[in-house]
Amino acid sequence: MKPRRSGYKKSAESRQQVLDAALTVFAEHGLSASVQEIADAAGLSKGSVHYHFDSKDDLLEHVLAHACETVEARVRAAFDAEGTPVEKVRAAVATMWALRRDGAPEIRVMTELYAQARQNARMKQALGEQLRRARAQILEVGLQSLVAMGLRPRVAIEVVPRLLLAALDGLAIHHAVDPVTPAEEEDLLRGVEVTFLALFEP
Helix, strand or coil, rough: CCHHHHHHHHHHHHHHHHHHHHHHHHHHHHCCCCHHHHHHHCCCHHHHHHHHHCHHHHHHHHHHHHHHHHHHHHHHEEECCCCHHHHHHHHHHHHHHHHCCCCCCCHHHHHHHHHHCCCCCCCCHHHHHHHHHHHHHHHHHHHHHHHHHHEEECCCCCCCHHHHHHHHHHHHHHHHHCCCCHHHHHHHHHHHHHHHHEECCC
């Protein structure tokens, strides 16, 4: 039994090495990066990559899931910090923006996948599933706490996460070519917050 456990651990570790390397390589060089480049970055053979993932699309799907899980964990950690529900939502939104502003590898890969999803049905489905998961997290983590405070959404509550993500993703696209200055950032986040809270009424 011991050798089997050791082998499983080694396999799980090398799989994670591939995922971490792929995230970094795709973020830095785009989705056209080769499996060999990923293997080199992971310090493994190309065969090791194919052992864990059937194809490049399969690897991309798992990298996407890995990226989204990382982002979700950071947003949840921000929301779980001390504070009132509104302060928690503010902290979560600030974290979501910071990841986009700073070009976190996870966000860069997701942005690349948006473009590819237009021509790749498999990536479109995978990205759609992750976006639905992100919206569900926003509902569960942030919006329910506002509803518990007695705030009522002015629109269907399921629409609110779409609007928030669209605003942040749109700002990120603009920021890439027309950077938000440090002097603007506080007012920018305040504007997002005001717009977001305007979707609720006492």
